[in-house]
Amino acid sequence: MRLEPHPYDPTHAKRLLTDAGYPNGFDAGDFTPVPPFTSFGESVANYLTAVGIRTRVRSMERATFFEAWRTKKLTGIIMGASAGLGNAAARLEAFVISSGTYAYGGYPDIDDLFRQQGQERDRRKRETMLHQIQRLMHERVMHAPIFEPATLHGIGPRVEEPAVGLNSLLYFAAPYEEMRLKKP
Numbered sequence: 001m002r003l004e005p006h007p008y009d010p011t012h013a014k015r016l017l018t019d020a021g022y023p024n025g026f027d028a029g030d031f032t033p034v035p036p037f038t039s040f041g042e043s044v045a046n047y048l049t050a051v052g053i054r055t056r057v058r059s060m061e062r063a064t065f066f067e068a069w070r071t072k073k074l075t076g077i078i079m080g081a082s083a084g085l086g087n088a089a090a091r092l093e094a095f096v097i098s099s100g101t102y103a104y105g106g107y108p109d110i111d112d113l114f115r116q117q118g119q120e121r122d123r124r125k126r127e128t129m130l131h132q133i134q135r136l137m138h139e140r141v142m143h144a145p146i147f148e149p150a151t152l153h154g155i156g157p158r159v160e161e162p163a164v165g166l167n168s169l170l171y172f173a174a175p176y177e178e179m180r181l182k183k184p
Contacts, residue, residue, distance in 0.1 A: 001131050003138045005145070013051040025052020029076030035062040041079050044146060048077075069102055078104075079146075088130045089117065096137060110136055158182050 017025055028048070033041025038059045045055045055077060060068065068074050080102060084094070097114050098106030110133055117129035137143065151172050155162045161180040163173045173179065 001134055003134070006141065010047075010051050017052050022052065025054060027054045029055065030058040030074070031055035031077045031079065032058045032060065032065065032068075032074050033079040034081045035060060035065055037079065037081065040147070044079060072104065081147075081149075088134070089114075092130070092133060096133070096142065107136070107140070107142075 017023070031041060031045045031048070033044070038057070041059075042057050045057050048055055058076075065074075069078060069080065080095075082091075082095070082102075084090070092100075092114060094100045095102050096106065096110065097103060098108075098111050100106070113129055113133050113136075117126045117133075120126040120129065149171050153162065153164050153173060155164070158181050159179075160182040161178055163175060163178045166178055167174055
């Protein structure tokens with residue numbers, strides 16, 4: 001499902017903060033990026049500071065970060081990422097639904113829609129409900145998608161099967177056992 005990304009517009013962001021009663025911005029507390037993306041998190045924190053949202057970058061070891069995230073001990077802004085496999089429903093359940101492992105809050109109407117899609121047997125109706133959830137998330141700006149992992153692949157003439165795209169859930173070449181060179 002394709003949704004237009006929200007534009008990067010610091011002037012508009014400052015105006016929204018002023019309209020919300022924060023003409024001088026506010027302190028959002030900790031900004032905790034998922035390891036190993038601390039440097040990337042510092043860049044994001046600088047973008048927030050530029051519009052008046054002040055944070056303190058808090059770095060953590062990876063296992064500590066995920067345990068703190070799962071047990072809801074992180075505060076402020078969390079820059080998360082996940083390489084977990086699954087379809088839209090699996091991702092929504094973990095990160096969006098109020099009771100999700102990595103969700104901090106939620107919306108009752110989205111939770112209800114998620115429960116309904118889980119009981120729906122008609123694939124098209126279920127897909128429509130999942131798309132509706134994603135549209136609501138986008139309208140409410142529940143998350144700020146800031147990067148999409150991608151890799152470059154160089155494939156030479158001696159490669160018969162590079163294993164790129166064999167698994168649509170992975171952005172890298174896999175499974176490696178499917179890679180093959182051409183016979184000489």
